[in-house]
Amino acid sequence: MTRPVLGNRDARRLFLDRHALAEAPQGPARGADLLDLIRRLGFVQIDSINTLARAHDLILFSRRQRFRPADLKRLYEDDRALFEHWTHDAAMIPMAFYPHWHLRFRRDAERLKERWRSWQRNGFEARFEPVLRHIRDHGPVCSADLGEGETKGSGGWWDWHPSKTALEYLWRSGALTVIGRDGFQKRYDLTERAIEAHLHPGPASPDLEHSIDWFCTAALDRLGFATSGEIAA
Incomplete structure (x- = not known):
């Protein structure tokens, strides 16, 4: 079987697409629409450094210029549609992913x-x-x-x-x-x-094998291409 080859040009396009940077930064950016964007990205890293703005606000604004920080705060604190934990660093993560955590x-x-x-x-x-x-x-x-x-x-x-x-x-x-x-x-x-x-551990919670498979698939889906080490991170 011939090993697939991904050229630099296609790799760049794929990377930008998976990170929601290939399209114009337009469209709604609050409520369910903002949550859909975060689900597409997988999570939004939180950073205390505030030179121009917080990192998580810049990440979202660069993809949807209608985004305002109050919309993320509402989604997180009022709607409880996100939870905070670690991926490779502290992050806001869609609540639907909580059972795998x-x-x-x-x-x-x-x-x-x-x-x-x-x-x-x-x-x-x-x-x-x-x-x-x-x-x-x-x-x-x-x-x-x-x-x-x-x-x-x-x-x-x-x-x-x-x-x-x-x-x-x-x-x-x-x-x-x-x-x-x-x-x-x-x-x-x-x-x-x-x-x-219903999100707490219980009989319906994913088992170890299911969660590991989910983490690997979710990482590769959002990265587009990666080494095994990058997926594991």
Whole structure:
């Protein structure tokens, strides 16, 4: 069988098409239309850097010039059509993809605990139950609402107090959900309250093989062409 060859010209066209950059940046950019665009892209990376505008706003504006940041905020925080988690970085992801993130939650729960014990400090796990109990009793929180009197680390970007570390771990492992941001601070709530019940793990949830197949297919569909390493990333 002859191995297929993709020339540079066709590769460039395919790349632009899959990233929604081949057409004029026109058309509606709010509500269901904005969600359709994000589903086509797969996710929108979130970035705190704000030179001209936030990265996620620039990504969407470059594809739909009617886009306004308030429309993304409404889709995310009010309509709950998106959830926030990690792809290769922090991202807003269509809620329809949430069942496949159960695999990511389980894997993050296993691998981050050991890494964060060395990155952060021993004892951050002791904050899991107090943090969950506080949110259960008092509602959503930002990291600034917790950790009074706790010692912060001295690790630059990782300068977190134990309660902040607990919040991030519980979010990455699926017990908490980010429901919005105050400024650029995450606002966390219990997943059982923030995510509709039919999306929680259950008998109808995709199994390991199904989710891995879905992730690989979704990545290749949106990249157009890729190495195995790029798909895995």
